[in-house]
Amino acid sequence: MSSLILLSLALSGLLLSARKDRARTRKILEAAWRSWLGLLPSLLGLTAGIGLATALISPQAVAHLFQEHGAAGFLFLSGLGTLLTIPSPVAYPLAGTLHRMGASLPALASFITTLTMVGLLTAPLEAKAFGRAFTFRRQALSLVLALAIGAAMGVLL
Amino acid sequence: MSRTWRPVLWILAAIAAVHLGLAWRFPGLAAASARGGLQGFGQILAILPAVLVLLALFDAWVPRAVVERSLGPGSGLRGVAFAMLLGTAAAGPIYAAFPLGLSLREKGARTANLVIFLGAWATIKVPMLMLESAFLGPRFALIRLALTVPGVLGCGFLMERLERRPAR
Numbered sequence: 001m002s003s004l005i006l007l008s009l010a011l012s013g014l015l016l017s018a019r020k021d022r023a024r025t026r027k028i029l030e031a032a033w034r035s036w037l038g039l040l041p042s043l044l045g046l047t048a049g050i051g052l053a054t055a056l057i058s059p060q061a062v063a064h065l066f067q068e069h070g071a072a073g074f075l076f077l078s079g080l081g082t083l084l085t086i087p088s089p090v091a092y093p094l095a096g097t098l099h100r101m102g103a104s105l106p107a108l109a110s111f112i113t114t115l116t117m118v119g120l121l122t123a124p125l126e127a128k129a130f131g132r133a134f135t136f137r138r139q140a141l142s143l144v145l146a147l148a149i150g151a152a153m154g155v156l157l
Numbered sequence: 158m159s160r161t162w163r164p165v166l167w168i169l170a171a172i173a174a175v176h177l178g179l180a181w182r183f184p185g186l187a188a189a190s191a192r193g194g195l196q197g198f199g200q201i202l203a204i205l206p207a208v209l210v211l212l213a214l215f216d217a218w219v220p221r222a223v224v225e226r227s228l229g230p231g232s233g234l235r236g237v238a239f240a241m242l243l244g245t246a247a248a249g250p251i252y253a254a255f256p257l258g259l260s261l262r263e264k265g266a267r268t269a270n271l272v273i274f275l276g277a278w279a280t281i282k283v284p285m286l287m288l289e290s291a292f293l294g295p296r297f298a299l300i301r302l303a304l305t306v307p308g309v310l311g312c313g314f315l316m317e318r319l320e321r322r323p324a325r
Contacts, residue, residue: 003203003204003207006204006207006208006211007207009207009211010206010207010208010210010211010214013210013211013214014210014214017214017217017218024217027217028210028213028214028216028217029210029213031213031216031217032206032209032210032212032213034161035209035212035213035256036205036206036209037161037162037165038161039205039209039256040164040165041164041165041167041168043198043201043205044165044168044169044172044198045168045171045172046197046252047194047195047197047198047201048168048172048175048190048194050193050194050197051189051190051191051192051193051194051195051196051197052175052190052193052194054189054190054193055186055189055190055192055193056186056190085250085251085252086250087200087204087250088250088279088280088282088285088288088289089285089288090200092285092288092289092291092292092293093288093292095292095293096291096292096293099292099293105293105297108293108297109297109301109304112280112289112301113280113301113305116250116251116279116280117251117276117279117280119251119252122251122252125252125255126252126255128255129255129256129258129259130255130258130259130262130271133320134268134316134320137316137319137320138272138275138312138316141312141315141316142276142312145305145308145309145311145312148304148308149301149304149305149308152304153297153300153301153304156300157296157297157300
């Protein structure tokens with residue numbers, strides 16, 4: 001759904017741009033292609049790494065671990081969320097499945113927040129764009145925020 | 158041309174080698190891993206090319222002065238609201254936001270607004286609220302939203318504080 005919206009936005013933008021300035025639009029397409037090629041190696045490594053990780057961790061082991069309601073389950077989920085980065089349309093169904101398996105809601109709040117905001121696997125990409133110091137600070141602050149949200153959910157829910 | 162393709166070919170060869178190695182002893186695992194990897198790459202393929210085109214358009218047509226005025230140091234509360242709105246309206250995982258974030262920073266956006274934009278992009282999605290409610294309940298979704306918005310704002314301003322202090 002959202003990808004269709006993005007695609008139509010990009011296409012109409014290109015059409016508008018081409019109408020105004022042909023040569024400039026050509027340059028725009030070249031620039032987009034160059035950044036795609038630049039991103040491709042990290043993206044391929046990233047998706048292959050996530051594919052391998054999800055294949056290695058069996059559903060039974062996941063279910064067993066997530067049935068713990070205490071601090072261990074909370075920390076484990078937050079740790080997993082910290083490692084991986086998953087877009088939110090994928091994160092919510094995953095969290096829903098885990099909830100049915102018995103994971104607690106505060107742990108899932110922390111899980112979703114770390115999953116979408118913090119990503120050790122995507123940190124190299126982020127560092128490439130903004131530098132190491134920025135990446136480290138942002139991820140550390142986001143992790144603290146996610147844990148705080150999880151803890152606050154435990155009190156509020 | 159060959160120089161830009163070389164890293165891509167290397168990483169593809171490495172992935173193929175790992176999977177062939179796995180397939181020798183654990184064919185099921187190799188297949189599951191390949192399936193997961195392809196699925197993930199497909200998700201990226203659905204989003205990223207359009208994002209990169211929009212970005213290049215943005216880069217070529219939006220002048221630096223506009224970004225500086227709406228997201229720069231003098232932009233105040235309006236800038237903060239704009240950064241959050243910009244992140245909320247977008248689709249895709251946080252790493253799709255890095256190139257646009259970089260462009261915003263190069264064009265003069267302040268650090269707090271950049272961090273707020275990234276945080277909002279990652280985890281505050283108004284359309285996604287429906288999805289979150291469907292899977293985890295509206296109460297859960299609304300409380301998490303109410304906690305995340307001030308949290309992301311706090312992160313943004315704290316980051317700016319940390320950056321202003323000279324590194325030891």
